[in-house]
Amino acid sequence: MILLNKFIATVLPFFPRFLVRPFAKPYVAGESLTEAIEKVKILNQQGYVVTMDILGEHVSDKTEAVAVKDSYLELLQTIKLAEITGTVSFKLTHLGLELDQELALKNTMEIVRTARDLAIPVTIDMENSPYTDITIEIYQQARAEFNKVGLVLQAYLFRSVDDIKVLDSTDFRVRICKGIYRESPEIAIQDRIEINDSFTSMTHSLLKGEGFAEIATHDRGLLDDLESWIEQNSIPKDRFEFQVLHGVPMGKRLERLLEKGYAVRIYVPFGNAWFDYSVRRLKENPNMAGYIISNLFKRWVSN
Numbered sequence: 001m002i003l004l005n006k007f008i009a010t011v012l013p014f015f016p017r018f019l020v021r022p023f024a025k026p027y028v029a030g031e032s033l034t035e036a037i038e039k040v041k042i043l044n045q046q047g048y049v050v051t052m053d054i055l056g057e058h059v060s061d062k063t064e065a066v067a068v069k070d071s072y073l074e075l076l077q078t079i080k081l082a083e084i085t086g087t088v089s090f091k092l093t094h095l096g097l098e099l100d101q102e103l104a105l106k107n108t109m110e111i112v113r114t115a116r117d118l119a120i121p122v123t124i125d126m127e128n129s130p131y132t133d134i135t136i137e138i139y140q141q142a143r144a145e146f147n148k149v150g151l152v153l154q155a156y157l158f159r160s161v162d163d164i165k166v167l168d169s170t171d172f173r174v175r176i177c178k179g180i181y182r183e184s185p186e187i188a189i190q191d192r193i194e195i196n197d198s199f200t201s202m203t204h205s206l207l208k209g210e211g212f213a214e215i216a217t218h219d220r221g222l223l224d225d226l227e228s229w230i231e232q233n234s235i236p237k238d239r240f241e242f243q244v245l246h247g248v249p250m251g252k253r254l255e256r257l258l259e260k261g262y263a264v265r266i267y268v269p270f271g272n273a274w275f276d277y278s279v280r281r282l283k284e285n286p287n288m289a290g291y292i293i294s295n296l297f298k299r300w301v302s303n
């Protein structure tokens, strides 16, 4: 079964979109903003906070980068109007970083100023290592405009343990995640246990320091360890939150975190560019292919 799931996850990128759509469904909150807003309203009612992301990265021309920026401005206005308890996450290559750094900075600043005026925090997602330095630079400029701009640091990069110490301050909000891109052994830890150790020491360092930790993982062992440490060290609840990706099965874990009074934020991606995103998620956990096929089969049998 494991091999079959792996096989499906590997060949899925070559399937037509209509066949991939059922696999994408759990991860993506819809293609339109209206659909996504309806989903996040429900999550808010269930007690979760959210961060909304328009799917996509690496735009191919500048007009597209400006259009993405405009979509983010629309998203911010909609979040305000719909009274969503949430933030917004975006990627700099989606705003044109690969084509023109000045344009990406300009787009970012426009989003950040609008977010500041509407009092909606934003997070700049972290992409692969060629963009780490520039992302941190743009983040610093953006945070000078609005102190509710957050950054992401990836535990698999050797540099992150130092980055988190250097950047720490009372205004520092950082999502700590393992890191999703393939990076070389020269700059990144390859061993999964060592990545967890790095994640743990980054979180401890921040929580012993001044910043706000956004603990973004589905790894239940890691969550157990961090939760115990937080409790043993009486870390106040306003110093951290837990974050997960929409659609990743977590059993009753998230409800239990809410019951303890912890903030849990769901990362909710939406938009037309769902294909690549879902394929990437499915490769991370090929067993999802098995669950989805059996669910589809059950639905088909019951119809």
Ligand SMILES: Cc1cc2nc3c(=O)[nH]c(=O)nc-3n(C[C@H](O)[C@H](O)[C@H](O)COP(=O)(O)OP(=O)(O)OC[C@H]3O[C@@H](n4cnc5c(N)ncnc54)[C@H](O)[C@@H]3O)c2cc1C
Binding pocket: 124, 125, 126, 127, 152, 154, 175, 177, 178, 179, 180, 181, 216, 217, 218, 219, 220, 243, 244, 245, 247, 248, 249, 266, 267, 280, 281, 282, 284, 285, 288
């Ligand atoms: C809120 C959030 C934001 C993120 N932002 C970024 C970012 O800006 N930059 C970046 O590089 N990475 C980002 N990531 C991705 C992250 O770096 C990891 O690649 C991803 O979260 C998987 O790592 P894990 O910590 O869940 O641990 P893993 O050890 O990979 O997974 C733990 C368990 O969770 C389950 N699981 C994990 N992923 C999936 C999945 N897709 N589907 C089903 N089950 C799954 C599996 O059962 C697995 O055994 C983000 C993750 C989260 C939760």
